[in-house]
Amino acid sequence: xxxGILASxxxxxxxxxxxxxxxxxxxxxxxxxxxxxxxxxxxxxAAVRRIPVVxxxxxxxxxxxxxxxxxxxxxxxxxxxxxxxxxxxRVVTPVLIDGFPERILNIHPSLLPSFRGMHAIQQxxxxxxxxxxxxxxxVVPDVDAGxxxxxxxxxxxxxxTPHSLRLRIQSQEHRxxxxxxxxxxxxxxxxHVLS
Ligand code: GRF
Numbered sequence: 001x002x003x004g005i006l007a008s009x010x011x012x013x014x015x016x017x018x019x020x021x022x023x024x025x026x027x028x029x030x031x032x033x034x035x036x037x038x039x040x041x042x043x044x045x046a047a048v049r050r051i052p053v054v055x056x057x058x059x060x061x062x063x064x065x066x067x068x069x070x071x072x073x074x075x076x077x078x079x080x081x082x083x084x085x086x087x088x089x090r091v092v093t094p095v096l097i098d099g100f101p102e103r104i105l106n107i108h109p110s111l112l113p114s115f116r117g118m119h120a121i122q123q124x125x126x127x128x129x130x131x132x133x134x135x136x137x138x139v140v141p142d143v144d145a146g147x148x149x150x151x152x153x154x155x156x157x158x159x160x161t162p163h164s165l166r167l168r169i170q171s172q173e174h175r176x177x178x179x180x181x182x183x184x185x186x187x188x189x190x191x192h193v194l195s
């Protein structure tokens with residue numbers, strides 16, 4: 001199975017997925033990393049691993065749909081089977097979702113359905129919850145709303161800052177995302193046999 005990773009930032013989840021492949025906990029290969037923010041550190045991580053990288057700056061496109069049409073072209077040109085959003089800070093449209101039905105996963109830094117959308121970690125701190133976490137889910141047109149595949153809980157400590165909490169959530173993300181992808185591969189292969 002060939003993965004296409006969409007990322008906007010540091011790429012630590014991309015790195016965790018690549019390490020899971022190295023360690024054979026996850027079968028497949030990363031065929032392409034697409035990033036949108038110029039200078040995003042994910043491009044360096046991908047380059048070190050000699051993974052092909054494409055930069056699509058969303059500011060160069062007139063609409064979300066236009067960006068997603070280009071994403072489709074690049075993903076298909078690289079033979080991608082499963083799209084993994086790993087810190088992709090753009091809302092995706094039916095152009096992409098219908099192009100990869102049930103084949104797009106996302107990781108979100110909260111226990112969904114709490115704290116959807118941007119700034120989930122700050123939202124959790126502002127609300128004063130004592131436990132937050134992260135969620136892997138299937139991507140559907142509603143933001144942060146698809147079927148939940150895996151979650152991990154992370155306690156919020158009295159002296160937590162957004163930074164300290166983010167680090168603890170991300171260490172759980174790096175554990176559950178590769179595991180959830182492997183489980184989802186099983187699910188996809190079984191649905192294929194049954195259909
Ligand atoms: C992750 O915390 C993820 O939950 C959120 O964006 C962050 C991406 O981090 N959607 P990285 O680029 O994988 O380091």
